[in-house]
Amino acid sequence: xxxxxxxxxxxxxxxxxxxxxxxxxxxRLVHDGPGLSFWYRSLTAALSEVPVDDRELxxxxxxxxxxxxxxxxxxxxxxRIGDPALxxxxxxxxxxPDTGIWRGAPLEQLGTLLTETAQQHALAVLARxxxxxxxxxxxxxxxxxxxxxxxxxxxxxxxxxxxxxxRVVALRPEPEVERALRTPARxxxxxxxxxxxxxxxxxxxxxxxAIAENELxxxxxxxxxxxxxxxxxGTNTRRExxxxxxxxxxxxxxxxSRAVRLxxxxxARQVALADAEAQRTERLAQAEATRTAxxxxxxxxxAREVGEARAQAQAAWLRVHAxxxxxxxxxxxxxxxxxxxxxIDSVTVSPDVLTGLLSRLAGGPSTGxxxxxxxxxxxxxxxx
Numbered sequence: 360x361x362x363x364x365x366x367x368x369x370x371x372x373x374x375x376x377x378x379x380x381x382x383x384x385x386x387r388l389v390h391d392g393p394g395l396s397f398w399y400r401s402l403t404a405a406l407s408e409v410p411v412d413d414r415e416l417x418x419x420x421x422x423x424x425x426x427x428x429x430x431x432x433x434x435x436x437x438x439r440i441g442d443p444a445l446x447x448x449x450x451x452x453x454x455x456p457d458t459g460i461w462r463g464a465p466l467e468q469l470g471t472l473l474t475e476t477a478q479q480h481a482l483a484v485l486a487r488x489x490x491x492x493x494x495x496x497x498x499x500x501x502x503x504x505x506x507x508x509x510x511x512x513x514x515x516x517x518x519x520x521x522x523x524x525x526r527v528v529a530l531r532p533e534p535e536v537e538r539a540l541r542t543p544a545r546x547x548x549x550x551x552x553x554x555x556x557x558x559x560x561x562x563x564x565x566x567x568x569a570i571a572e573n574e575l576x577x578x579x580x581x582x583x584x585x586x587x588x589x590x591x592x593g594t595n596t597r598r599e600x601x602x603x604x605x606x607x608x609x610x611x612x613x614x615x616s617r618a619v620r621l622x623x624x625x626x627a628r629q630v631a632l633a634d635a636e637a638q639r640t641e642r643l644a645q646a647e648a649t650r651t652a653x654x655x656x657x658x659x660x661x662a663r664e665v666g667e668a669r670a671q672a673q674a675a676w677l678r679v680h681a682x683x684x685x686x687x688x689x690x691x692x693x694x695x696x697x698x699x700x701x702x703i704d705s706v707t708v709s710p711d712v713l714t715g716l717l718s719r720l721a722g723g724p725s726t727g728x729x730x731x732x733x734x735x736x737x738x739x740x741x742x743x
Contacts, residue, residue: 379443442519480508
């Protein structure tokens with residue numbers, strides 16, 4: 360569609376390269392050609408726009424074959440307007456000067472013309488062709504017939520239309536007929552599939568048998584090898600037992616020899632220890648005897664010296680107390696006795712003892728000079 364703009368009562372048209380524009384003013388052709396651009400007045404201008412590009416026309420129609428079966432035909436016709444002036448003269452391609460929109464429907468008229476012409480030739484071909492042949496070779500036959508019929512149609516060149524190509528997309532029967540026609544092929548395909556399945560099963564059975572035979576042969580070979588393995592294991596075990604017995608014998612002999620050597624060494628060590636202990640005991644006995652003898656001699660010497668010292672002390676004591684009064688000796692005796700007596704809590708003195716002691720202290724009768732004990736020469740302190 361051309362682009363139209365308004366400026367102060369004038370109109371400006373700018374066409375596309377694929378649109379042929381014809382401008383008439385007062386019955387005279389002013390502008391003619393594709394891709395034009397010009398100014399005009401809408402009240403005096405008569406405009407027409409003819410597309411010159413290739414256009415696709417898809418069509419679908421139904422036809423009946425020679426065996427009275429309906430089929431659907433899908434086709435596409437490619438055409439173009441080769442003579443825009445002739446087409447503008449035969450069909451209404453005029454556009455509104457203010458909007459640029461077609462006043463009529465020229466492309467629909469062209470489509471109707473092409474569709475009816477193509478349908479006429481396709482029906483003529485299919486009416487003499489059975490359904491099976493139409494489905495097999497009908498696409499090419501229908502395409503060729505439509506192309507030839509459109510080329511021979513006198514109205515198309517008179518209208519300035521050129522047919523570029525014709526394509527038949529499909530010929531389809533009714534759904535029920537199509538399913539019925541598919542049934543034999545499906546059955547055949549199913550039979551082929553079944554046969555292939557049976558063959559595959561047969562091959563599988565044969566392979567399973569071969570596999571079973573191989574497994575059986577493998578088991579037999581394994582059993583034979585296991586038998587040889589058991590024999591070899593027995594031989595190995597027997598050899599290991601013999602070698603173990605020999606090793607145990609050698610080990611026992613070595614242990615016995617080692618035990619004998621250890622026993623001999625232990626006996627020698629014990630003898631040596633016994634000798635050493637005997638020598639040590641002897642030396643200790645000798646040392647102990649020597650020490651005992653020395654101690655005995657020392658003790659005897661000490662006893663002798665102590666006796667001599669006691670004798671000398673006793674003699675000195677006798678010499679000192681020989682001329683002492685008896686009363687003094689009694690007092691000393693009591694003092695020494697008091698020093699050697701144990702701890703006494705209380706003393707009970709009877710009147711008789713107290714009277715005698717008082718009479719002696721007062722100078723009473725005495726047994727002789729020197730007091731008690733002087734008759735046998737024993738000092739007051741007791742016998743040595």
